[in-house]
Amino acid sequence: MPLPKLTSAPRTILKSGKLVADAWVHLGDDDALPATGDVLVSRERLLTQAEELAARRGAGHRVGVRLTTEDSAQTAAELLDRVDLVALYVPKFADGRFFTTARLLRERHGYQGELRVCGDVVPDQVFYMHRCGIDAFEVPGPRYRLEAALKALGTFSESYQGALDSGPRYRRARRSIARAS
Amino acid sequence: MTRLIVTGAATVDGRPIYMRRDGSWVDQLSKAAAVDQQDECDALLARARSDEGTVCDPYAIRVTVEGESVRAVSFREVIRAGGPTVAATV
Amino acid sequence: MYQYDAIDQQIVDERVAQFRDQVGRRLRGEITENEFKPLRLQNGLYMQMHAYMLRVAIPYGLLSSEQVRKLAHIARTYDRGYGHFTTRQNIQYNWPRLVDVPDILAELASVQMHAIQTSGNCVRNTTADHLAGVARDEIEDPRPYCEIIRQWSTFHPEFAFLPRKFKIAVTGSRSDRAAVRVHDIGLRIVEQNGERGFEVLVGGGLGRTPRVTRKIREFLPREHLLSYIEAVLRVYNQHGRRDNKYKARIKILVDALGADGFREQVEAEWALIKDSALRLTDEEFERVRGHFAPPPYRTLPDSDGAVAAMSLGTDRGFGNWLKQNVKPHKVPGYSIVIVSCKPTGGAPGDVTADQLDGLANLAETHSFGKITVTHTQNAVLADVESSRLREVWQRLTELGLANPNIGTVTDMIACPGLDYCNLANARSIPVAQRISTTLDNADYLYDLGDLSLKISGCINACGHHHVGNIGILGIDKSGEEFYQLMLGGSAGEDASLGKIIGRAFPSDEIVEALEQVLALYIERRTSPEESFVAFYRRVGAAPFKERLYASA
Numbered sequence: 015m016p017l018p019k020l021t022s023a024p025r026t027i028l029k030s031g032k033l034v035a036d037a038w039v040h041l042g043d044d045d046a047l048p049a050t051g052d053v054l055v056s057r058e059r060l061l062t063q064a065e066e067l068a069a070r071r072g073a074g075h076r077v078g079v080r081l082t083t084e085d086s087a088q089t090a091a092e093l094l095d096r097v098d099l100v101a102l103y104v105p106k107f108a109d110g111r112f113f114t115t116a117r118l119l120r121e122r123h124g125y126q127g128e129l130r131v132c133g134d135v136v137p138d139q140v141f142y143m144h145r146c147g148i149d150a151f152e153v154p155g156p157r158y159r160l161e162a163a164l165k166a167l168g169t170f171s172e173s174y175q176g177a178l179d180s181g182p183r184y185r186r187a188r189r190s191i192a193r194a195s
Numbered sequence: 196m197t198r199l200i201v202t203g204a205a206t207v208d209g210r211p212i213y214m215r216r217d218g219s220w221v222d223q224l225s226k227a228a229a230v231d232q233q234d235e236c237d238a239l240l241a242r243a244r245s246d247e248g249t250v251c252d253p254y255a256i257r258v259t260v261e262g263e264s265v266r267a268v269s270f271r272e273v274i275r276a277g278g279p280t281v282a283a284t285v
Numbered sequence: 286m287y288q289y290d291a292i293d294q295q296i297v298d299e300r301v302a303q304f305r306d307q308v309g310r311r312l313r314g315e316i317t318e319n320e321f322k323p324l325r326l327q328n329g330l331y332m333q334m335h336a337y338m339l340r341v342a343i344p345y346g347l348l349s350s351e352q353v354r355k356l357a358h359i360a361r362t363y364d365r366g367y368g369h370f371t372t373r374q375n376i377q378y379n380w381p382r383l384v385d386v387p388d389i390l391a392e393l394a395s396v397q398m399h400a401i402q403t404s405g406n407c408v409r410n411t412t413a414d415h416l417a418g419v420a421r422d423e424i425e426d427p428r429p430y431c432e433i434i435r436q437w438s439t440f441h442p443e444f445a446f447l448p449r450k451f452k453i454a455v456t457g458s459r460s461d462r463a464a465v466r467v468h469d470i471g472l473r474i475v476e477q478n479g480e481r482g483f484e485v486l487v488g489g490g491l492g493r494t495p496r497v498t499r500k501i502r503e504f505l506p507r508e509h510l511l512s513y514i515e516a517v518l519r520v521y522n523q524h525g526r527r528d529n530k531y532k533a534r535i536k537i538l539v540d541a542l543g544a545d546g547f548r549e550q551v552e553a554e555w556a557l558i559k560d561s562a563l564r565l566t567d568e569e570f571e572r573v574r575g576h577f578a579p580p581p582y583r584t585l586p587d588s589d590g591a592v593a594a595m596s597l598g599t600d601r602g603f604g605n606w607l608k609q610n611v612k613p614h615k616v617p618g619y620s621i622v623i624v625s626c627k628p629t630g631g632a633p634g635d636v637t638a639d640q641l642d643g644l645a646n647l648a649e650t651h652s653f654g655k656i657t658v659t660h661t662q663n664a665v666l667a668d669v670e671s672s673r674l675r676e677v678w679q680r681l682t683e684l685g686l687a688n689p690n691i692g693t694v695t696d697m698i699a700c701p702g703l704d705y706c707n708l709a710n711a712r713s714i715p716v717a718q719r720i721s722t723t724l725d726n727a728d729y730l731y732d733l734g735d736l737s738l739k740i741s742g743c744i745n746a747c748g749h750h751h752v753g754n755i756g757i758l759g760i761d762k763s764g765e766e767f768y769q770l771m772l773g774g775s776a777g778e779d780a781s782l783g784k785i786i787g788r789a790f791p792s793d794e795i796v797e798a799l800e801q802v803l804a805l806y807i808e809r810r811t812s813p814e815e816s817f818v819a820f821y822r823r824v825g826a827a828p829f830k831e832r833l834y835a836s837a
């Protein structure tokens with residue numbers, strides 16, 4: 015089944031705060047494995063084609079897994095030594111489970127590689143995603159959406175609660191109060 | 196006999212607006228295009244859906260037409276067309 | 286009350302800029318209505334039947350006079366001269382234009398207010414006892430904790446797209462005026478071995494599947510407040526249903542797992558995060574609590590006797606108001622005044638710009654410049670010197686805010702219903718108005734005693750009809766408005782859900798049906814001390830059914 019709103023390579027993505035060219039290829043479960051290049055596959059395919067994909071990594075090509083919102087961080091954690099990249103596929107932007115998955119992958123399971131989001135990515139969610147540890151964003155649709163996403167990274171310069179980028183406000187050094195009351 | 200009118204909420208302020216045959220919008224139910232045929236209605240609706248700058252979430256309603264007077268069939272649409280039935284406030 | 290510092294201010298200012306940009310993109314056609322919808326909703330902007338509706342957050346219901354004046358200004362400048370207090374202590378405007386909303390939000394930000402998370406599937410405004418800080422039965426003021434929760438929940442990156450909306454209420458008193466048992470999380474401040482903490486209740490709510498909360502923790506030490514809520518939210522975010530919006534609230538997950546099963550999951554998650562940075566520091570408690578220090582009360586003699594004597598005086602209007610709308614204060618010489626936003630024949634909870642200005646002035650001269658909105662759609666002047674009650678009464682009478690009906694059947698809750706609301710099946714306000722006009726007889730109302738009436742225009746239950754001693758629910762029967770009557774609900778510490786008494790009544794019979802219910806109660810109660818709800822619990826539904834339907 016084709017996954018809606020998945021973008022195809024080559025594409026421009028938002029990564030580590032910049033718009034960059036990206037060539038990772040999303041493979042469906044029935045798509046043939048190309049001879050070379052970096053591929054993203056489903057969890058099922060990663061497991062059923064384990065040997066072939068491991069060999070591919072050995073030959074210098076990268077392999078990533080594309081998880082769905084049904085997959086928990088725990089499930090994802092078990093795959094980390096087989097992949098170079100974890101992508102979280104979001105079928106509908108309102109399905110907010112992936113925020114928890116992302117955060118737990120980073121905070122609880124110590125994942126340090128690229129954590130990408132793809133699918134129904136709405137530019138205005140990017141600020142939240144980034145705070146949950148997602149560092150790469152495939153944004154479908156016209157270019158201005160990607161630009162909006164870049165801008166959205168900087169929507170807020172302060173936050174209250176702790177996340178990947180900072181601890182909770184009450185544990186940070188208190189900034190002097192600018193406004194006289 | 197009932198007819199069909201395409202309506203939606205104006206993007207700028209959310210007020211109920213109704214579609215005319217030429218694709219423009221009016222505030223009064225009685226000035227809208229009241230069509231007989233489902234396919235005519237579908238065509239208007241398709242046009243409305245491509246006009247998101249003007250209207251949000253367009254849909255069709257049933258109305259009864261007697262001479263000059265046009266009245267929505269559903270009670271909800273009657274209130275929508277006429278405004279709240281309660282005075283603004285105390 | 287809480288005062289923003291530079292960081293708080295920056296966050297709301299940046300929110301205004303963000304929404305201005307989003308509105309611009311919507312109007313330029315760069316985002317579709319479908320994409321814009323969740324963005325506007327996270328700023329409390331709904332589309333209703335006749336216009337947009339903007340819901341402004343009033344954290345735990347507390348406002349300064351300056352803020353109230355700003356609300357009046359917004360009503361006058363951008364709306365039609367009035368606003369509507371909601372059952373979650375917020376205020377709604379019924380007629381804003383989309384293009385004006387960024388300016389309205391900027392006006393709000395200038396007085397440390399916002400509309401953040403007043404809608405959408407996120408953590409909503411945390412509500413509290415409206416007598417917080419002044420109630421005699423209070424263990425501790427809940428508002429500092431609400432403010433801590435407000436800050437934690439504001440733009441929480443993990444919980445902005447929950448399966449459904451999420452409401453938290455906190456009470457610090459023995460009696461429950463905050464309806465904590467019908468919230469997604471209800472917190473009761475309790476004490477154990479000299480330590481402050483919370484009893485944690487989860488999974489309450491109304492709507493299609495009404496539920497009273499289930500207790501998952503007897504005692505949560507206060508420093509773990511945020512880690513525990515975060516654990517609850519994390520379990521809910523991962524496992525709450527997303528396939529059906531009517532089954533997506535946390536109460537359904539608690540039903541599915543059972544209170545014990547749910548508790549196990551929460552406690553397992555909590556064990557992993559309780560000693561993380563989420564653990565609150567004493568310094569933070571002190572910082573926030575400092576904002577809620579009591580006002581500079583004067584040292585005055587106790588006034589209970591004096592108020593009682595005044596209420597028996599010859600001026601009946603004033604006497605009735607003292608008895609119904611004035612409550613005892615914990616500080617000698619002071620009284621709590623409940624401002625009735627339920628005038629006879631009016632729309633419950635509606636306030637005009639002039640009334641708001643009048644209230645702001647009155648608060649300034651007579652109540653340390655603060656006003657609290659109640660979840661029963663009234664307002665509170667919390668700190669009035671008892672010797673000045675007559676002045677306050679006169680002023681409120683001039684403003685049309687002194688109807689002496691607090692706690693009576695005409696102090697009813699009603700949702701906007703089919704006059705405004707897109708989801709409604711039937712109108713609520715006209716029914717409320719007819720009831721209040723029909724029952725406008727002080728002696729009769731006082732004879733009925735404390736009795737809550739709650740009206741919703743559809744099953745979503747914004748009018749809390751399930752927890753009214755008497756509830757009225759509007760339904761649609763082949764295009765006509767009908768009303769179901771429910772009896773026996775309660776929102777307090779004895780929370781219970783009302784039961785439908787029988788077939789629904791058409792609009793022109795519902796008021797009479799209500800009168801019959803009231804008449805039966807008066808005839809058959811053991812004494813005026815037996816409240817309506819106690820009477821219902823004793824006799825059950827049968828006599829009411831007989832009275833209402835026997836002739837049919």
Ligand code: SF4
Nearest residue numbers: 700706709742743747
């Ligand atoms: S109860 Fe129904 S009619 Fe009333 S405000 Fe809520 S959704 Fe609208």
